[in-house]
Amino acid sequence: MKTQATRVGSVSDHRSTADSELGAKVVSQPAPSPHAGGQPILSARGVRKIYRTGSHDVEALRGVDLDIGAGELMMVMGPSGNGKTTLLNCLSGLDEIDEGTVHVDGEEIHSMADAKRTQHRAERMGFVFQSFNLIPVFSAIENVEIPLLVGGATAKVARVKARDMLDRVGLGDRGGHRPTELSGGEQQRVAIARALVSEPAIVWADEPTGNLDSHTAEAVLELLGEVHDAGQTLVIVTHDRSIGARGQRLVQVRDGSIAYDGPPTILENA
């Protein structure tokens, strides 16, 4: 297995000005534990992703190796355009990869047919995005029900579970409202409830507070913290250092490679 340090060294000449100071410090860090949170439930090896855009190809991920442990709260950071979201998409099975393997609970998800991978996502993955991505023609509770219905739950069971989950995120009384009738923070809570309702193995959150004011963002982060405290594996992509510092583990992505993988304490020193 290639070490993280080797990779960090290989991309150190391409640091952006914003992160150059942090990058310089990363190089000096020892290789961190690959799965600080326990046994890995996701194990990625040599993951490459190339975007083919007409005349030239862009290598978005360059042979990434990464393990995610059960119950981990992992923060993914890095400069814009360096592959954070691509990493999330490829590891979660949202996107295809060009090389490598991603095992979730021992199953290689990229060798699965699309239908099976879709079913796998339904059962094992939850997603929270910056722009909420609620279905506007469904009410809050109907949005939360979707993963349960996809997983084959009956309408009655789905309704009960969705209501419970909305209660847990503090929106028990807003279930009948459409997304346009909710504030940004409420919409994101609904999105979190939707991501959690089917009890997935991993919840992937891509800039979950990017569209929120600081007060609302704090409330959402607290909620995610509670979710993690309850044992949920959580991967959060963020560009906000203060959010990154809340994790147990920080992964820095730079030019499609893992530049740092270790405790987020380095952010405090930056």
Place this chain on the structure above:
Amino acid sequence: MVILIVISLILLAVPLHDLVRRPTFRRLAIRNVLRRKTEAAIVVLGAALGTAIITAAFITGNSFDQSIRNIAKTDLGPIDIGVEIEDATEVAQVRDAVVGDGLPGTDGVLSSVSIGTSVVHPDAPGGQRAEPQSRITEFDIDEARDFGGRPDDTGLAGVEAIGEGETVIVQRLARTLDAEVGDQLTVFAYGQEIPLTVTAITPTRGLMGSAEMVVVPGTIEGVLATAGPGAADARPPSGTVLISNNGGIFDGANGSDAIVDEVVDRVEAFDGVEVGPWKQELIEDAEATGTELSTLFTGIGSFSVIAGILLLVNLFVMLAEERKTEMGMLRAVGLKRNHLTRSFVLEGAAYAALSAVVGAIGGIAVGWGIVQATQSIFADDDGVLDFTLAIRPETLVVGGLVGFVIAGVTAWLTSLRISGLNIISAIRDLPNPRSASRRLRSLVAGVAGVALGVLLTVIGYGNPVAVLLMMGPPIALLSAITLISRFLPRRPVVLVLAGLALVYGATVFQVFPEQMEDGDIEVFVVMGVVLTAAAVAIVTALDKFWGRMISASGGALAPRLALAYPLNRLFRTGLLLGMFSLVIFTMTFITALDGTFSGQGPTFARDLAGGYDMQVRSNPANPITVEDLEGQPGVERVATIQRGFPELRPAGTPEEDSEGWAIAGINDAFLEGGVPLLTERDPAYGSDVAAYEAVLADPSLIIVNTFLGGDDGGPDSGSDIEPGDQLILRDPVSARETEMTVAGVYGGDFVFFGSFASAEAVQTHLDISFPSRHLVKVADGLDAQEVAADLTGRFIANGGDAETFTDAVNEEVQAQSGFFSLMRGYLGLGLLIGIAGLAVVMVRAVRERRRQIGMLRAMGVTSPTVRGAFLAESGFIALQGIIIGVALGLVTSWSVITSSDSFGDEELSFTVPWLALVLIVAIPLVAVIASTVVPAMRAASIRPAAALRIAD
């Protein structure tokens, strides 16, 4: 056309100005058009279909007009005025009187004598060939060739003079007889066989159009001189003096009135002479028929045009929603509201202009299709009435302009509506908040709508004007929704008021029978719009109900998604439903009428036939006698009819209101075994038979057909003719007038009996005594059709033509059914708009929901579920529209057929055409789902990561 050009220029003024002077608007509009080229092309095609339909309606009118006008060439040529002379022996005297010292304004006078005959070509290559209903005409060919000064117009150019025993025949007859120059034909007249040798065959044109066989003058006189005693019962020869006005075939007819007046004066001394401006009447008929058909097709086509407008509005609203955020940004950076409107209008004007050109050209193809279909349904077997495509350049311009104005106005109104966005809401992609000004606008619109509806109702009821009365109350009711829902919950208000509008629309013919009596095609169009608008309002107001249905249906996600979008975009869904249901409503209505009429064939035949199975016509100059028929195998009973063609008008109306209407003189034998069913009779008679017996006993009594008094060719008294009414019967030859009293009214006249009076009355009033038709009752157990075929074959020499009532009725019913099919085909274009429109809407929906589809896929929703949701969504909308249309179509047609006398007084039993209805439901539904397959597949293939476009 001037008005259309002015409106078009007004619509174009701002876009043209902006195109030249406002580079930002120009750039925005052009780049938005080019942004999605395929969809822009579909928008243009959608609008172009409407233009094509309108243009095709006009072209259809042109073609009918021109086709009928062509008869002026084929049947009349140089003949402008005809002087019919009852006594053929007076022809020469009448001609001399007409010519006098010269007839100003004319360039030719020709006299002729003719008789009806049957003709046989015994040595035809494939065996004997016959034409039972022909005629021979005698005139001098050399003189006729110069008639009017244009030999080509006479059809006799290059034809040599003929001698005794020779004939010149027209191509049409030559084809029937398979005859060539030199062949020997046998003509039957007055009980004699006349051998004639064909010396020339001419095109069916001019004088030769009406004179099928020309013989040398004196031939008919010679035949009569040697005729047997039976000739006394035959119709005598008739004479005609033909007059050609100065000028060409068409423009020459213009001066006919003055010449007719002059000729009438000159022949005043003769009895039994009738002068008529034949060509002028023909051209007027052509124009009237062309206009009537153009109006009919425009009216029927307007359903499709309205569907096209709804599609355009829908597409514009979708465009606006897709660009909502960028429009908000444009407003934020300083574009004024009217700038936004103008940039949209510029884009809309480009679509409208392109669609006008494409539609006008497409209209030619549609028009051609209609003409071809009509030709196959109605074309005369003899080829006399040959429908051909005729396109006047101004028709294309008008069609294009109408299409442009419709699309342009739609673009303007939609642009005004969508530019009223709230900047913040638009940028944040939130629904537009209801502002005070919007509330005020809706209040003003509601009050104005109610006031307008009430005004139209009052005017429509008082005057009465059917179309105003049809639209007034629904406008008031639907407008009141915005007013009352300010104080009460909207949903029940919509259900109640739209429900009332629906009930009104469906029952207006029963509620206001007198006021609605004169309603024309536009009433039907308004009725369709009213009913569908009300029904769509009701269905969209039931969104909660559908929501509950979804929940109750279980957990399946595809149907939930399929219904959620349409139910959350009620305006857009309403437009789609309206588009579909309007066209399906009309198709169902026409199909139900077709089914009802087609199903009544045997009933119509039974009601008309009385105690007989068939009618037998023969050559008037060599008629079949009662005795001839009674001796034939299979014939049980024979009744004879003397048929005349008087003019009729209600007593008390001016002479010019008189219209020609056939009359059948009946005798005692007619009543044996039954009589044609009466729909109404004078209460003085206890039964239908009693009414007919009274007619036989009293020459002043008449039984009329239900169409007399309507708009179908008979004298129009403004209301139906009823028992007890007085009619004036005028003999056009003698100008003698007789007052008749209506004893009863009978229904469908499929064999053109006309009116019934006693044979004595027909002889007394019209001086007609020779038999025109015989009615035959076939012996029990025999097949009437076989006997008819046998009789036709046996009486070839007499021009025998036997036809059962069942066949006659079926022929008419099939022609009617064919016309209904043509209408359905024409409406199919509207359905095409609906299907294509829904497909376009689904294509745009895929783009609009790309992120949402990505999210669903991320959450584990499978591709088949996404695909199924899209297919189910389009199917749901189409099915709703189809159900609304079919239900309204059936209810309305049932109401009209069972409660209105719009289709005559007959008791029609409403027949549901199940098979046709299944097709009406299945074909559009399958077509819609098929057309959604591509967008559904596209939606299903969306990759979640790409769709979510999560920025790093």
